Amino acid sequence: MADLSQQDWTKQLKEDNNSVILDVRTQDEVDLGMIPDAIHIDIFKGQGFIDEIEQLDKSKSYYVYCKSGGRSGQACAIMNQLDIANAYNLLGGFTDWQGEVAHKQ
Incomplete structure (x- = not known):
């Protein structure tokens, strides 16, 4: 897992041809807007979150964000435990x- 500033996160994302943007906020937060092309998996789903993460392509790089960077940091750690090596947390969310x-x- 790597914590990246917005500048580094977006630069690396643009250069990565094997990337997925992952939004781990609640549905109410997503309804206020999201980063374009992101997929949404709410980290508060508990086991449901883990089940959905396990369905993801482990060969891809995941650029993860939440509201402020806390939950997405937790999500990246969980993803690393589930054998997703490339998970990048957006600091500041x-x-x-x-x-x-x-x-x-």
């Missing part, structure tokens, strides 16, 4: 996000 924001229609 969505709260400090300066990039594009997508809203569900």
Whole structure:
């Protein structure tokens, strides 16, 4: 797991052709907007979160965020335990996000 600043996280994401953006916030938080092209798996689902993470392609790199960086750090640690080697935590999370924001229609 690596904690990356937004600048490093977005730079590395752009250069990574085998990447997935993962939003681990609650549905209510996601409804306020999310980083474009992110997939959503709520970390508060407990075992359901683990079950969904285990279905992911372990060969990909995952760029993980939450509201402020705490839950996404936990998610990255869980992902590492589940044999996903490349999980990158966005420090400051969505709260400090300066990039594009997508809203569900």
